[in-house]
Amino acid sequence: MANLGQPFNLSPTRLAIVRLLKEWGKGTVKQLSEALGISRIAVHQHLSWLKSMGLVESEVERQGRGRPSEVFTLTESAQEHFFPRRYDLLALTVLDEVASQFGEEFLLQLFRRYRERLAKQLGRRKGSLRERVKSLADFLAEEGYLARWEETRDGFILSLPNCPIAQIAKRFQQACTSEVEMLRKVLGAPVTRECHQVVGDSCCRYFIAKPGSRKTENRRPDFSGTRKSKGVLRR
Structure with missing residues (x-):
């Protein structure tokens, strides 16, 4: 900081x-x-x-x-x-105009392409799942998300307390729809969103399932025995 x-x-x-x-x-x-x-x-x-x-x-x-x-x-x-956000009036105005001229579906495709480019930039994380989660958290921390991660019995919890594009996401929720898919591609593991700032939660939080995890789409992971990993916040 x-x-x-x-x-x-x-x-x-x-x-x-x-x-x-x-x-x-x-x-x-x-x-x-x-x-x-x-x-x-x-x-x-x-x-x-x-x-x-x-x-x-x-x-x-x-x-x-x-x-x-x-x-x-x-x-x-x-x-x-x-915790400044990376947005300005021009960006919101342009996105409003795009939605007005080409429709919501076009805007959704636009955000998907952005996420695909970001996924290519990140590349497929290497190493064990634990190492891949840590590597991704380190990258996101440097990008201003204040990323932190924890390991549980069934998988990993990735928390993002700060969203650099929060105002854009509140106005255009399409900005978030492809985020989970991007994380799945980068980590090579099942990912589900547990909390979402756009709907009023204090952070965006994702659960990354370990191979053979008992967690399903309709059941929250077992957070008992959660172990916080040291050194997950980049200074």
Whole structure:
């Protein structure tokens, strides 16, 4: 996240808080304290400063019978500053015109061709499935997706908390329809989408099945015993 703190001049700890809130969607002082290995008082001080700068907001949530918790999220301005999307008004205008002149089916084919070109650029990942997933996650992390991956009993979970084309995808959902197929080609393995930012989830998440996996299209994978892989986030 080099230079992302400008012009706010964020310390490494505050940058880490921003990144965690982006990945999680929301978080409490307790959760951040445990993840960062610092005291709750220190976390609260950092969050207070981030709130004063308009980068973080909070609300009280009641969970079960316990005391209500203050839950923190990034503001829209923080989302735009720290995790910029690769889109502009011209791109949206052009796509609108294409859809108007040639129809939705033509637009779908356009996005499919884009994904096919991207798949060729990526090439078929080499090595074991675990190595292929890691290689793809490394590439996507460098492209701004904040990619991270985890291994489960049945396969792998690839999470993409940041979408560089989020605004385009919200306007033209055809941009996402060919993404799963592209991942299947690149990884050479079955892939299903578990979460989708376009419909309100905090990230896009994909399940990559291991050979002989018990997972089916209509059943969520067993996430018990999930083991997070170290070093999956490229700095």
